[in-house]
Amino acid sequence: MRSILEITNLVKRFADSEILHIHHLVFHEKKRYAFLGENGSGKSTLLKILAGVLPADSGRIAWGAKGADFAYIPQRPYCFHLPVWKSITLGITAKNKQQKKEIAIAALDEVGIGALADKAEVYLSGGESQRAMLARVMLRERQALLLDEPTSAVDYEGCVLAEAALNKYQSQNGCMILFATHSVEQARRFADEVIVLQNGKVIAAGSAEQAIHDFYAIRTGLS
Amino acid sequence: MQTFLRIIGLLFGPDGELRGIIATTLTLSVFSTSLSSVIGICLGSFLGCSAFRGKRLIMRVLHTLMSMPSVVAGLIVFLLLSRKGPLGQFGLLFSMPAMVIAQVFLITPVMIGFSATTVAARAQPILETTRGLRLGKGAEIRLILRECRLQLLSVILMGFGRAISEVGAVSLVGGNVKYRTRVMTTTIMLETSMGNFDFSIALGILLLLISLLINSLAQYLQERGEKHLRNN
Ligand SMILES: Nc1ncnc2c1ncn2[C@@H]1O[C@H](COP(=O)(O)OP(=O)(O)O)[C@@H](O)[C@H]1O
Ligand SMILES: [Mg+2]
Numbered sequence: 001m002r003s004i005l006e007i008t009n010l011v012k013r014f015a016d017s018e019i020l021h022i023h024h025l026v027f028h029e030k031k032r033y034a035f036l037g038e039n040g041s042g043k044s045t046l047l048k049i050l051a052g053v054l055p056a057d058s059g060r061i062a063w064g065a066k067g068a069d070f071a072y073i074p075q076r077p078y079c080f081h082l083p084v085w086k087s088i089t090l091g092i093t094a095k096n097k098q099q100k101k102e103i104a105i106a107a108l109d110e111v112g113i114g115a116l117a118d119k120a121e122v123y124l125s126g127g128e129s130q131r132a133m134l135a136r137v138m139l140r141e142r143q144a145l146l147l148d149e150p151t152s153a154v155d156y157e158g159c160v161l162a163e164a165a166l167n168k169y170q171s172q173n174g175c176m177i178l179f180a181t182h183s184v185e186q187a188r189r190f191a192d193e194v195i196v197l198q199n200g201k202v203i204a205a206g207s208a209e210q211a212i213h214d215f216y217a218i219r220t221g222l223s
Numbered sequence: 224m225q226t227f228l229r230i231i232g233l234l235f236g237p238d239g240e241l242r243g244i245i246a247t248t249l250t251l252s253v254f255s256t257s258l259s260s261v262i263g264i265c266l267g268s269f270l271g272c273s274a275f276r277g278k279r280l281i282m283r284v285l286h287t288l289m290s291m292p293s294v295v296a297g298l299i300v301f302l303l304l305s306r307k308g309p310l311g312q313f314g315l316l317f318s319m320p321a322m323v324i325a326q327v328f329l330i331t332p333v334m335i336g337f338s339a340t341t342v343a344a345r346a347q348p349i350l351e352t353t354r355g356l357r358l359g360k361g362a363e364i365r366l367i368l369r370e371c372r373l374q375l376l377s378v379i380l381m382g383f384g385r386a387i388s389e390v391g392a393v394s395l396v397g398g399n400v401k402y403r404t405r406v407m408t409t410t411i412m413l414e415t416s417m418g419n420f421d422f423s424i425a426l427g428i429l430l431l432l433i434s435l436l437i438n439s440l441a442q443y444l445q446e447r448g449e450k451h452l453r454n455n
Contacts, residue, residue, distance in 0.1 A: 071356055071357075072351075072355030091357075136356070
């Protein structure tokens with residue numbers, strides 16, 4: 001399996017305190033990775049650095065042959081003063097407006113909010129807007145998806161729908177999916193591999209079952 | 224009541240002086256506001272969404288310029304344009320272009336400052352989102368300006384308000400020349416000093432009415448924009 005992304009000795013400091021220190025991680029195509037960790041463990045900081053919206057202080061991020069071909073959803077994405085269908089098709093080319101709207105509605109249907117296509121994005125609820133953001137990235141053919149707590153406000157049924165849609169997207173284009181979550185359940189359910197972060201460091205990594213087991217062991221002081 | 228009738232008489236009567244003064248005032252304010260809006264919003268948006276060394280110093284200078292008294296702006300432009308000044312050869316002093324230059328000099332820093340604050344408040348999350356989708360620089364700028372457009376409209380209105388109400392700069396570099404550079408505010412100064420209070424009051428009321436008209440128009444545009452969005 002080809003590797004898509006490799007991180008080496010990545011360090012980020014805020015006001016002289018080290019928020020993130022990752023020694024080495026490799027990510028492969030067609031796989032799903034979860035960054036699991038409590039609030040403040042550094043998940044968002046790491047994803048921001050990978051997405052290139054925050055500079056690292058030192059270290060190396062090496063994307064594979066196709067380069068940095070990713071789509072990223074920030075933890076708090078901006079909601080535009082635009083109808084949802086227009087917002088999610090930003091940067092997408094289509095024959096005409098009608099076709100663009102159809103593409104958008106199909107993508108929104110996948111995550112269960114096709115009926116909201118004409119609503120202004122700013123007026124969506126938290127969960128609705130997260131679903132729209134997922135529809136937006138899945139309209140793009142990318143080698144990697146970087147998702148920062150993409151379903152933290154989505155209800156259970158919505159999560160199931162969203163995960164199914166991501167599944168379909170991935171099986172079609174073989175991309176790598178990297179998502180942050182604080183939910184052990186979601187990590188167990190959706191990830192192939194789990195990377196547990198604590199205070200900006202990787203404290204466990206490996207297959208979902210193994211990493212989660214280690215995570216609990218460390219937490220309860222049994223290790 | 225008598226004052227009111229007099230205004231009507233002057234506005235629509237055979238003597239075109241008042242109409243001329245209003246026309247000069249509007250031409251001046253529209254020109255200087257347009258120019259400083261373009262400069263101010265461009266530079267302000269750039270400042271608002273970028274971080275670089277020396278930005279703090281620039282912001283401090285900008286904030287100082289924002290509280291520049293209009294006579295000081297007038298004085299500086301006066302010195303630049305006067306016959307012995309560096310730009311004296313163009314013979315612009317006491318003309319409409321001189322007044323436009325002085326007002327642009329006065330208003331642009333305010334426009335830059337407020338645009339920068341407006342844009343800075345929204346740029347970060349917008350940029351994170353647009354860069355996450357890799358929409359490209361052009362789309363980024365377009366979306367930021369679009370998302371800030373109602374606030375930027377207020378910035379433009381504030382600039383217009385400052386331009387139309389300002390008296391120090393225009394009287395210094397314009398010279399209050401009858402039929403040419405005489406505007407509403409400088410006329411009020413002149414008429415009041417000659418004891419023509421009625422005329423001054425009439426002009427004052429007219430100035431306020433113009434402001435009311437423009438702000439109503441802007442409010443209408445803003446509300447229409449929001450309504451359009453909500454109806455969907
Ligand atoms: N711009 C910043 N300045 C200072 N501290 C920050 C900044 N951004 C994040 N942090 C700190 O870094 C730590 C990790 O944050 P974050 O990556 O957002 O955590 P997570 O996403 O895992 O909840 C937190 O303690 C947070 O307070
Ligand atoms: Mg986070």
